[in-house]
Amino acid sequence: MAEPTQTREPPSSLAEPLLHLGCQSCGARLMLEPALRTTRCPYCAAPAVVERPPVPGVPEPVFALGFALTHTTAKAHVARWLRTRSRFTRSGIRSASPGEVKGVYVPAYLYSVLAQARYRASIGENYQETETYTTTENGKTVTRTRTVTRTEWRPLEGELSGYVADVLVTASKGLENAELEALEPFDLRALARYTPALISGWMAEEPSLTLEECRALARREAVDRVGVKLTRFMPGDSYRELQHQARLEWEALDVCLLPVWVLAVKYAEDAPPLRVLVNGQTGAVHGKAPISPWKVLAAVVFVLALLAVGWLLTSGGGR
Amino acid sequence: MSALAVKVEPCQRCDSALEVEDLRCPVCGLTAPPPPRAAVERARARVVRCDSCGAAVEYSVEAKAPRCDYCGSVTHVETTADPVEQAQAWLPFTVDPEAARGALMGFLGRGGFFRPSGLAQEASLESLRPVWWPAWMFDAGVDVSWTADSNAGARRSEWAPHAGRTRFDFEDISVPASRGLKVKECEALAPHYQRGSARDTQVGPEGAHVERFESTRSGARKSVLDAVERLSLERLKQGVIPGRIFRNIHVAVALSSLRTRRLALPVYVMAYRYRDKPYRVLVHGQDAGVVLGDAPISAWRVAAAVLAVLVVLAGLLYAAGMH
Numbered sequence: 001m002a003e004p005t006q007t008r009e010p011p012s013s014l015a016e017p018l019l020h021l022g023c024q025s026c027g028a029r030l031m032l033e034p035a036l037r038t039t040r041c042p043y044c045a046a047p048a049v050v051e052r053p054p055v056p057g058v059p060e061p062v063f064a065l066g067f068a069l070t071h072t073t074a075k076a077h078v079a080r081w082l083r084t085r086s087r088f089t090r091s092g093i094r095s096a097s098p099g100e101v102k103g104v105y106v107p108a109y110l111y112s113v114l115a116q117a118r119y120r121a122s123i124g125e126n127y128q129e130t131e132t133y134t135t136t137e138n139g140k141t142v143t144r145t146r147t148v149t150r151t152e153w154r155p156l157e158g159e160l161s162g163y164v165a166d167v168l169v170t171a172s173k174g175l176e177n178a179e180l181e182a183l184e185p186f187d188l189r190a191l192a193r194y195t196p197a198l199i200s201g202w203m204a205e206e207p208s209l210t211l212e213e214c215r216a217l218a219r220r221e222a223v224d225r226v227g228v229k230l231t232r233f234m235p236g237d238s239y240r241e242l243q244h245q246a247r248l249e250w251e252a253l254d255v256c257l258l259p260v261w262v263l264a265v266k267y268a269e270d271a272p273p274l275r276v277l278v279n280g281q282t283g284a285v286h287g288k289a290p291i292s293p294w295k296v297l298a299a300v301v302f303v304l305a306l307l308a309v310g311w312l313l314t315s316g317g318g319r
Numbered sequence: 320m321s322a323l324a325v326k327v328e329p330c331q332r333c334d335s336a337l338e339v340e341d342l343r344c345p346v347c348g349l350t351a352p353p354p355p356r357a358a359v360e361r362a363r364a365r366v367v368r369c370d371s372c373g374a375a376v377e378y379s380v381e382a383k384a385p386r387c388d389y390c391g392s393v394t395h396v397e398t399t400a401d402p403v404e405q406a407q408a409w410l411p412f413t414v415d416p417e418a419a420r421g422a423l424m425g426f427l428g429r430g431g432f433f434r435p436s437g438l439a440q441e442a443s444l445e446s447l448r449p450v451w452w453p454a455w456m457f458d459a460g461v462d463v464s465w466t467a468d469s470n471a472g473a474r475r476s477e478w479a480p481h482a483g484r485t486r487f488d489f490e491d492i493s494v495p496a497s498r499g500l501k502v503k504e505c506e507a508l509a510p511h512y513q514r515g516s517a518r519d520t521q522v523g524p525e526g527a528h529v530e531r532f533e534s535t536r537s538g539a540r541k542s543v544l545d546a547v548e549r550l551s552l553e554r555l556k557q558g559v560i561p562g563r564i565f566r567n568i569h570v571a572v573a574l575s576s577l578r579t580r581r582l583a584l585p586v587y588v589m590a591y592r593y594r595d596k597p598y599r600v601l602v603h604g605q606d607a608g609v610v611l612g613d614a615p616i617s618a619w620r621v622a623a624a625v626l627a628v629l630v631v632l633a634g635l636l637y638a639a640g641m642h
Contacts, residue, residue: 021364025375030364039364046375048364062350063342066396070380112348114332114573125468125476152475158482160464162573163333165348189537193342193353193397197385200367201377235466235480235567250332254350 024048037105037204049196049204057211061194063110064257065186067103067202067280074261074278075101081276081285082265088299090292092267093274099264103280105204105257106175110188111218112165113251117226119158119244123236124151151238160233160244164225169217171207171255175277177217182286183279186258190281199257207255215253222248328352335459335577338536340400345540346574370394401535406583409451410516412523412604416447419587422607423600427591427614432624435617438593445590445597449527449604451583452497454509457543461487462573463551469562481561487554493582494546496532496539500586504601504611511606512584523585523604532581543579547572 019032025046032039032050039048054060069077078098085094132145166188170180192198207214223246230244259280264273265287276287327337330344330351337344341351367376369387376394379386385394414422428439435441463485468478491514495505521527534542551570560568585604590597593615600612 019362021362024364024366032364046366047377048366050362050364051359052362053359060356062353066378066383067380068383110350112343114347123480125473125478125480127476150475154474154480156466156480156482158464158466159484160571161462161484162464162571163347165343189399189401191342191399195385195396196365197367197376197394198378198396200375200385229571233464233466233569233571235468235482235569236478250347250349252332252349 019050019052021048021050035206035208037206038199038202040201047201049200051196058207059211059253059255061107061257062254063191064105064194064198065188065190065259065281066192066198067259068190069259069261069278069280069283071101071103071261073283074103074280075263077278077283077285078261078263078265078276081287082289085289086291088291088295089289090267090271091295093265093289096265096267096274098276099266099273101261101263101278103202104260104262105199105202106180106260107171107205107207108168108180108256108258109171109214109218110254110256111167111169111215111222111252112163113167113219113222114249115160115162115164115222115226115246116249117160117230117244117246119160119230119242121156121234121239121242122153123156123234124153124238124240126151126237153240154236156235160226160230162226162229164222167218167221167225168256168258169214169221171209171214172205173208174205175260179277179286180258183260183277183284186279186281191256194255194257204257211253215251218253219248219251222246329576333573333575333577335574336579338400340397342397342399345537346544346577367394401537403532403535404539404581405532406451406453406529407581408517408519409521409523409583410512410585410605411518412449412527412585413513413516414585414587414602414604414607416449416524416587418607419447419589419602420444422602422610423589423591426600426610426612433616433620435593435615435620438614442591442593442598445592446588448588449524450499450586450588451521451523451527451529452495452500452505452586453530453532454496454505454582454584455494455539455543455579456514456582457489457492457494457546457577457579459489459492459547459577460575461489461547461551462575463487463555464571464573465551465555465560465569467555467560467565467568469560469565471562478566479562483559485555485559487551489547489550492546492550493584494542496534496542496581497530498533499530499588500601507611508584508586508601508603508609511603511609513605516605517580517582521583527585529583539579539581543577544572544574547574 021030023030023041026044028041028043030039030041037050075098082096083094126149128147129150130145130147132143134141134143170177226246261278261280263276265276266273278285327339329336330349332349333347335346337351343350369376371392372390374387374389376385376387382393384396424439427442466482468480472479493509497505548570551572587602589600598613603609
């Protein structure tokens with residue numbers, strides 16, 4: 001579970017066999033993993049981009065976002081990220097030095113759709129009312145008036161239609177969608193049409209999740225975005241019971257290769273290395289630094305002890 | 320303007336016009352159809368070669384493009400271009416400089432009560448510059464979803480919520496791109512142009528200045544989309560949302576068939592001097608009746624008017640006191 005590109009089963013268990021191809025530079029035999037799109041000849045170091053006959057259900061990449069962050073900058077971002085972790089992370093993490101950093105083009109689907117949503121909500125409209133009340137002042141009962149704000153709830157139904165573009169979902173088993181979301185946003189203005197030259201010399205994965213899984217993920221994200229848009233779309237002073245149903249039309253889904261720096265941080269001999277991801281375009285860092293249960297326990301015990309001492313002292317002073 | 324020669328099919332989803340370099344539709348995000356690629360028959364490990372020296376090319380972060388390490392040449396990659404574009408069509412000047420000067424004199428002579436009396440005679444024309452100012456002109460169909468509070472149907476609260484969906488068609492809406500003219504001036508000039516008169520060549524007085532578009536293609540698209548939202552909001556207020564007063568108007572637009580043209584629109588920019596103070600006046604390049612600008616105000620005449628009002632008031636008060 002160390003790195004996205006190395007979580008594969010041994011090649012023998014894969015349906016597709018290892019590809020044996022000749023190096024165009026020196027003629028040596030290259031052995032290729034089916035999950036990878038690029039390789040480098042072990043003899044002459046020539047970078048190669050694998051071209052395969054089209055496989056049904058595995059679309060070719062249409063777009064790619066090039067790396068904009070150098071190897072050293074990515075490493076520096078991770079080092080700073082490690083230093084700024086919480087004190088409760090396992091010992092060694094905050095002082096660990098990032099190990100080998102690998103740049104990987106991770107496949108993702110870029111999804112856009114025309115969403116037609118029907119919604120229903122209860123809209124709260126405020127109004128002011130003057131009410132009289134009795135109170136006791138200087139021992140006498142008096143009647144006073146005051147202004148109170150009340151809310152009138154009115155039902156509202158309607159439609160919202162709009163394009164939802166720029167939805168990115170992972171197409172790789174090595175990168176979970178939640179991880180991709182943590183690395184987002186990518187600047188899609190820099191989108192380039194895929195060409196083998198863009199990934200030459202870098203590691204690039206083939207999509208490993210099926211189109212159907214990815215489409216379901218993308219649909220969910222699009223419907224969620226419509227929901228978020230609706231919360232800002234409601235009139236009135238407040239709203240409640242907002243429900244919506246979105247009909248998605250004109251779906252479009254294209255493979256886009258995203259630049260991600262991946263590295264494994266070894267912080268203890270006995271623990272598996274910590275996986276850290278860096279957005280290859282913006283430098284956003286994502287990783288889950290494990291919390292040390294001992295440190296948390298120690299802190300809790302310390303606070304309890306402090307409270308106990310404080311209580312003893314005060315009750316001792318009161319005697 | 321060679322790019323115009325290449326015809327690009329509009330977006331299949333929203334029917335908006337695309338530029339040659341667009342990878343995706345700027346309105347709805349649909350991928351533009353890619354150029355046909357030769358099908359791969361047999362798997363192979365292709366080494367991408369440098370066009371100039373034949374060495375293997377790798378993507379370079381520093382160059383943000385594939386670069387050859389040996390000869391340093393950078394391979395071009397297709398990305399969404401964002402150029403600063405120039406006008407596609409020019410509207411001709413139909414008002415000649417002589418007529419423009421006449422229009423200015425008419426404007427100064429018309430004056431009104433507060434203008435100094437000798438203005439038309441004493442003002443000296445300093446400069447008269449024919450200028451083509453840049454504007455985007457767009458047509459679009461818009462599917463507008465909206466919600467708002469209005470007084471219609473209100474019960475205990477002054478406001479009642481409303482929602483709806485409607486379709487607007489915008490035709491020949493101009494969005495000024497000029498830096499030299501004020502937005503107000505552009506808005507006043509724009510309705511008086513004859514749309515049909517656009518030409519491929521510049522027809523106008525000698526030495527007419529062409530003000531260049533300053534913003535890039537993406538900036539232009541943003542201005543146009545902002546204009547669509549603003550206009551939709553205004554149209555919603557004119558009879559679509561029930562009621563008289565509104566608040567919390569939310570608009571979501573789904574554009575279709577957006578067509579944008581870049582136009583150069585003719586105007587005369589004039590400067591005249593009156594008693595050592597410069598003033599600026601615009602005369603429409605296609606309709607001499609449209610003149611915008613400042614003119615001096617006679618301090619004496621204003622003082623006289625104020626005095627007259629005061630005298631009348633005092634007289635009235637006096638009369639009331641006598642009663």
